[in-house]
Amino acid sequence: DTEVTQTPKHLVMGMTNKKSLKCEQHMGHRAMYWYKQKAKKPPELMFVYSYEKLSINESVPSRFSPECPNSSLLNLHLHALQPEDSALYLCASSQTVPAGPGADTQYFGPGTRLTVL
Amino acid sequence: AQSVSQHNHHVILSEAASLELGCNYSYGGTVNLFWYVQYPGQHLQLLLKYFSGDPLVKGIKGFEAEFIKSKFSFNLRKPSVQWSDTAEYFCAVSPFNAGNNRKLIWGLGTSLAVNP
Numbered sequence: 001d002t003e004v005t006q007t008p009k010h011l012v013m014g015m016t017n018k019k020s021l022k023c024e025q026h027m028g029h030r031a032m033y034w035y036k037q038k039a040k041k042p043p044e045l046m047f048v049y050s051y052e053k054l055s056i057n058e059s060v061p062s063r064f065s066p067e068c069p070n071s072s073l074l075n076l077h078l079h080a081l082q083p084e085d086s087a088l089y090l091c092a093s094s095q096t097v098p099a100g101p102g103a104d105t106q107y108f109g110p111g112t113r114l115t116v117l
Numbered sequence: 118a119q120s121v122s123q124h125n126h127h128v129i130l131s132e133a134a135s136l137e138l139g140c141n142y143s144y145g146g147t148v149n150l151f152w153y154v155q156y157p158g159q160h161l162q163l164l165l166k167y168f169s170g171d172p173l174v175k176g177i178k179g180f181e182a183e184f185i186k187s188k189f190s191f192n193l194r195k196p197s198v199q200w201s202d203t204a205e206y207f208c209a210v211s212p213f214n215a216g217n218n219r220k221l222i223w224g225l226g227t228s229l230a231v232n233p
Contacts, residue, residue: 042207042223043161056220090161104149104211106221108161 003027004109006091012115015081021112023074023091032074033106034066035090043090043108049074050096081116088113119144121210123224130198131232138193138227140208149211150191151221152182156204164206167191178202200233 004025013019023032031050035043048056049068063085065077074091092106124139142148152164165176172184182193191208208224 040205040226040228042209042226045220048220092161104221105151105163105166107163108153110160 004091004093004107006089006109006112008112009110010113010115012117013078013081014117015083017081018077018079020078021076021089021091021114023076023109024072025091025093025107025109026072027093027107028071028095029093029107030071030096031094031104032068033092033094034064034074034076035092035108036085037088037090037111039088047076078114081114083116086114086116119210119212119222121208121222121224123206123208123227125227126225127228127230129230129232132200133197134231136193136195136198136202136229138206138208138229140191140193140224142189142191142208142210142222144189144210144212144222147213149213150182150184151209151211152176152180152191152193153207153209154204155207161207164193198229198231200231202229203231204229 007022033048034046036046037043045058046060047066052068063080067075088111090111091109094104094106120143122141150167153161154164155161164180165174165182167174167184175181180195182191184191206227206229209221211221
């Protein structure tokens with residue numbers, strides 16, 4: 001099973017709202033990722049968690065706040081977003097390295113389509 | 118800087134035509150190579166991947182790709198496309214090192230439209 005689930009599927013929020021995106025995987029992966037994707041563009045890496053610790057933050061604005069409560073869950077807390085933050089937010093997971101070649105294959109969830117008004 | 122180049126941004130084919138999408142990367146060391154597909158309104162799915170061994174790898178839905186190390190290329194092929202292959206195709210590379218192997222370097226994608 002290579003399933004990553006994300007909720008909600010769609011989210012509309014105002015610029016003063018606080019909301020959270022959720023991601024879950026049960027593949028025993030210990031690396032989890034948040035990406036932002038604009039239409040017909042490749043995903044842009046935002047954050048990487050490894051063993052529930054933040055290992056990469058790609059200089060993402062502080063209005064995005066990630067959280068990894070346990071090895072299966074990943075949240076992205078949103079506050080005071082801007083209209084340009086409207087995008088598809090993707091979660092992915094992979095085994096951790098070093099675990100041999102191929103361990104970093106990333107499996108993606110369906111995404112949350114976020115619209116900021 | 119490491120980069121991935123996909124030569125064809127938009128491809129239009131008729132059903133049953135053959136497909137080849139180019140992907141070149143710039144990195145001198147060992148790499149892991151991936152092709153992902155994103156069907157309209159759907160999420161990214163792994164089509165195929167290469168780590169080592171036979172440079173010709175087969176993926177899902179009849180796709181295959183060939184790794185040519187001397188050309189830093191990993192081209193995607195399908196002998197006969199179907200209307201259902203209409204999608205965005207992304208090539209991605211992960212430079213393999215013993216330290217932090219987290220990041221995928223993505224090509225800009227190729228938009229494939231197959232006419233019935």
